[in-house]
Amino acid sequence: MAVSLVDWSEKLETGLAWQDEQHRELFDRLVALHTAIEQRQSRKMVSQTLDFLDGYVETHFSQEEDMMRRYSYPASEQHLKEHQEFRQMLVMFHHFVTRTRKLVLAAKIRTELNQWFLRHIETTDKELGAFLQEKGADS
Numbered sequence: 001m002a003v004s005l006v007d008w009s010e011k012l013e014t015g016l017a018w019q020d021e022q023h024r025e026l027f028d029r030l031v032a033l034h035t036a037i038e039q040r041q042s043r044k045m046v047s048q049t050l051d052f053l054d055g056y057v058e059t060h061f062s063q064e065e066d067m068m069r070r071y072s073y074p075a076s077e078q079h080l081k082e083h084q085e086f087r088q089m090l091v092m093f094h095h096f097v098t099r100t101r102k103l104v105l106a107a108k109i110r111t112e113l114n115q116w117f118l119r120h121i122e123t124t125d126k127e128l129g130a131f132l133q134e135k136g137a138d139s
Helices: 017-038 043-070 076-099 103-134
Strands: none
Touching (some): 017 103
16 A cells, blocks of 8 residues: 655745755655655665664754754753654664564554654754744754
């Protein structure tokens, strides 16, 4: 069952160039992961895509978390909880891809990752972006 992904659009931009660039890259990687699963590419290919996504997510989250600390972002606790939730979803997804043959579950988790990512950008990251812009922190 094919699941369509949302196309990247300006409505997903937060106004911070570094954050928007990273979000576009993460979005592209989620699309690549989606494609690898839909086309039933090898588990190795799916796992490699997921490994890259894991590393890139850590880099991205670390930069956001550093900015939150540096500028004393008042909503950082909730934002950090959301990051942890995504990390846990990635671990679960990785488990299903590498240790089970249940690609139906993997497809469901993949859809949840995509939905989480879009929801997070549209709300939490946009709020962070507005706060950081207000503080003059655009790098």
